């Protein structure tokens with residue numbers, strides 16, 4: 435058999451306005467293309483130290499165990515549960531979208547007894563409903579998704595720390611779409627363990643999962659009766675590679691670490707407060723434009739997640755042809771609905787370096803053109819409505 439060797443890849447330059455991956459900053463792409471060194475090279479050990487220091491700053495923590503795991507956001511999720519949950523532990527999970535559901539499933543696979551408390555899709559998780567469900571029961575951990583990318587909802591962290599205190603439980607957080615896009619403040623919120631990903635608001639390609647664990651979480655890990663079932667994600671072993679021992683565990687994805695180094699550097703150079711304000715401003719302008727188009731935003735204003743906006747697909751408009759036209763005619767990717775919102779909503783991401791005035795206007799103009807060609811009549815002028823808020 436002879437294989438006809440494919441031509442070299444020439445990927446199209448898309449505008450990524452979906453739920454992730456987001457647009458990658460040009461300097462991050464350049465960093466990824468730098469020469470690969472050994473994973474124990476003195477140069478690389480310096481890179482690791484800087485990545486760690488910058489990750490602590492972006493998470494808002496002094497936690498010693500703060501580092502990127504080799505894998506995507508879901509590897510971060512597995513890392514928390516496989517290390518902190520032992521068979522027979524009881525875990526309370528708030529579920530208001532796909533990712534809360536995934537957390538519950540991962541916890542179950544770690545042998546936990548899982549109790550889920552659901553909130554309607556498009557609404558915040560309700561700490562009081564979780565408190566009521568927990569009444570009179572023991573829980574070792576509570577878990578929730580800070581920024582639910584499947585619905586575009588941001589849930590404040592503070593009420594959940596209070597609940598974890600009442601239960602004497604660890605407080606576990608999914609921050610895959612919040613890190614670098616909205617404030618997290620891990621230490622101020624008393625979060626015990628948190629994970630994220632690189633391809634959402636950090637604007638790096640997918641491939642690393644930053645995690646951070648408090649002393650309390652590490653104490654739980656050290657007091658386990660049996661070692662975590664995953665050797666690859668064992669935080670004690672990986673901690674000795676990232677710690678002063680530099681003991682080989684697995685080969686770090688060197689170039690991805692160059693990438694996250696540049697992505698974190700860009701975030702800190704911009705300033706976190708300025709970056710959060712930028713995400714908020716552009717999301718408001720997008721929302722105003724979408725409403726001027728006559729579209730509805732199912733998430734109440736106070737609960738909206740700036741990096742990701744959920745838009746209801748109007749009566750008489752089909753989902754797939756719109757997304758296809760956006761991609762083929764304008765080179766723009768937006769997300770379809772997941773779960774309860776499949777076929778009923780679009781998800782528009784303005785994440786990291788993709789959160790720009792240009793992308794707000796580009797998205798609104800392209801969506802307007804696409805819907806108009808399908809007979810949709812806009813209520814007002816989406817571009818003017820957005821420009822009024824872009825300042």
Ligand SMILES: *Cc1c(COP(=O)(O)O)cnc(C)c1O
Nearest residue numbers: 506507508533581583610611631
């Ligand atoms: C994207 C996402 C994940 C999963 O991350 P992957 O990188 O796809 O593995 C988990 N939680 C949330 C909230 C996400 O948005």
